[in-house]
Structures are given as C-alpha cells and as structure tokens.
Amino acid sequence: MAQTYLLTTPDGEEVHVESSQAGETITTADGKTVEVPTLRELKKLPLVEKEEVPVRREWSVGQSVMFVVGLLLLMGCLVASVFLYRITPLESLDKAREVPIELIEGDVQQWTMQNTLDFWAFASSGGALNDMRGNAVGDRYVLGVYESRQTFLLLSVIGVVLGLVLMGGAFAFPGKSRS
Secondary structure, eight states: OOOEEEEEOTTSOEEEEEGGGTTOEEEOTTSOEEEOOOHHHHTTSOBOOOOOOOOOEEOOHHHHHHHHHHHHHHHHHHHHHHHHHHHSOGGGOOOOOOOOHHHHTOOGGGOOHHHHHHHHHHHHSTTHHHHHHHHHHHHHHHHHHHHHHHHHHHHHHHHHHHHHHHHHHHHHSOOEEOO
16 A cells, blocks of 8 residues: 655645655646655655545444335335325215204104104115114214224324334444445
8 A cells, every 4th residue: 555645846835645656757736747756755755644534334234124114114104094095085084973862752743644654664664674774884884984094094194203213213323334
C-alpha cells in the first residue's frame, strides 16, 4: 500500500503525493507542473493521515427477518383495510333500528277487520316463522358487522403502524460490520 506525503510547491500550494509517483512530474490543481522528489527525499516529507472511512454494515439475518415481517404486516393490514371498505362500505351499513315496542305490542283492539285477517293469513302461512327469523338474523348481522368494523379498522391501523415500526427498526439496528 502506497503512502501519501504532503509536498509543498514553491508557490506554497500543498499537494498530496504517493510514494509510487517519486521522480515523476505531476500537474497540480492550479495547472502548474511540479517535479516530485525521489523516494529518499519523499520519506523526509510529512505523511498525510488517511481519513477514516466509516465501516459499512451489512444486513444481518435478524434485520432481514424484521424487515420482511414488518413489510408483510404492513401489506396485509393495508389489504385488509381496503378489502373491509370494499365489502362493507360505510354508507351501506345503516345501523339496525330497533322496532318500537308500540308497533310490536300494538293495540289489537284498534285493528280493523282487514288488519286482523291480513295478520291471520300471514301467521298461518307455512313460512311466517322463517320470514320473521330471517329478517331478525339479517338485522343482527348488519349490526354485528357495523360494530366489528370499528374493531377491524383499529386492528388494521395498529398493524400498519407496527409494520412501519418493524421496518424502521430494521434500518435503525446495527448490522454485521464488513471486514
């Protein structure tokens, strides 16, 4: 490895010269030609201290795993959030309304004969009970989706943040130093 010396020109300009350039003629940054002394005379000149080059680090296996897990978590939660909004848009999730008790326990005495006959025809049909259960299940489902949507959204946001933290942590922790 060639050593670098500090050569001062007659003009007072300082030039870095390597030992391999001994006895040659070089051109300075100002465009002037300077004769480099012999190796014996170069050794009398002051040495130029080498700048410390920062040690480059390689990714460790732990950093790679942390980055990949963070990336997968981030992508999974983002896809889940988008999918959640696509299949259950907020506008379509009207909260199931409770039926007023007056309607359920309506005053039968005030029904007209036609209302009574209509109710009797509905209640005596074969699918009346299934129709009533079906409507209730649908309302409960919509209400359940609406309530769980908030939980899923919160979990998705936490997953995105955690994914970003893991990915940032992979860059923050030191890896293996290159030798």
